[in-house]
Every structure is written in C-alpha cells, then in structure tokens.
Amino acid sequence: MSATSLPPTRAARLAGLRQLLGHLDAHPALPLPAVVTVEVHAATDLDGFEQVARAAHQLGVSVTTALNGTQRAAKRFGPATFAVVYHPQHPMEVKR
DSSP, X not given: OOGGGSOOOHXXXXXXXXXXXXXXXXXXXXXXXXXXXEEEEOXXXXXXXXXXXXXXXXXXXXXXXXXXXXXXXXXXXXXXXXXXXXXXSSGGGOOO
C-alpha cells in the first residue's frame, strides 16, 4: 500500500474538518444542510459494544439500543450531531 493510499490519521481528519469549516465560514454563499450528522461506525465484532460504551462515557451520554441490537451514543452540538454506532452482525452479539 502506498503512503498516499493509507487512511488519514486522526490529526489529519481533524485538520480536514477544520479546513472544511473554515472554508464554509469564509464563503457564506455556499449552501449548508439544516442538520449535520457525523456517524462513526464501530468495529463489527464484540469490541463494537465497548467502543460505543467508551464513546458514550466521553460524550457524557447514554447508549441507546434499537430492537435489532444496534447501539448508538450520540451528542448534539447545536444543529450538528456526533454519533458512534455499532450494528451487530449476529444475534449472539446482541447485548441488552
């Protein structure tokens, strides 16, 4: 894998988000969505539950669990939402 095809580091992703926000701020004629949601999908193994739990703790929110076992930790920042989501692939992974 070449260096240009490696996934960006956390610092690079954060820098990109800051650049995007700066560009949008500098160009008020650009349209913006009414609601912004950034979702991070946790690993598809048993560690996914722990990733969502850690995110919930760091965000200061509770984990929500859908009937299909999907877990989500989300926090709103004005009209923007940051969420960490885990979709279990096997019924045995569903923890309630």
